[in-house]
Amino acid sequence: MTLLRWKDEYSVGIEAVDHEHKELIDLINRLHAELDAPDAKLTVPAFFGDLLKGISAHFALEEKFMRDHGYGRLDPHKDDHERLLDELREIMDAFENAEEVDAVELSLRLDAWFTRHFRTHDAELHRAIGAHPH
Ligand SMILES: [Fe+2]
Ligand SMILES: [Fe+2]
16 A cells, blocks of 8 residues: 655755655555555554665765755754654563554654654755755
């Protein structure tokens, strides 16, 4: 089940960042699909691991870009990255400790986790310094 879909309007005008956003969307979609599998309890932790690795590298790239451009809203953006990493670790712990996983609830939580930042801080970065790709 594909819940998140890339749209051109999400483009921040920086090819490397767009590419990673697409990959992260893909990873979250694969995680969604995996949650419904009967062996989810065994396979999902590896997806979470990939997501945590991918998102950490992505945040580092975005933060470097913002620093290089002297972006004025770097601090609140970076704070939100930290908050997202904490929240993802919480989601992972909750998953590992749960006797029964509510896949729907977890999917909704992951969607909200990713898209809120994407549509606020990343969109703001786009408006401030992203070159319009079209
Ligand atoms: Fe960001
Ligand atoms: Fe981002």
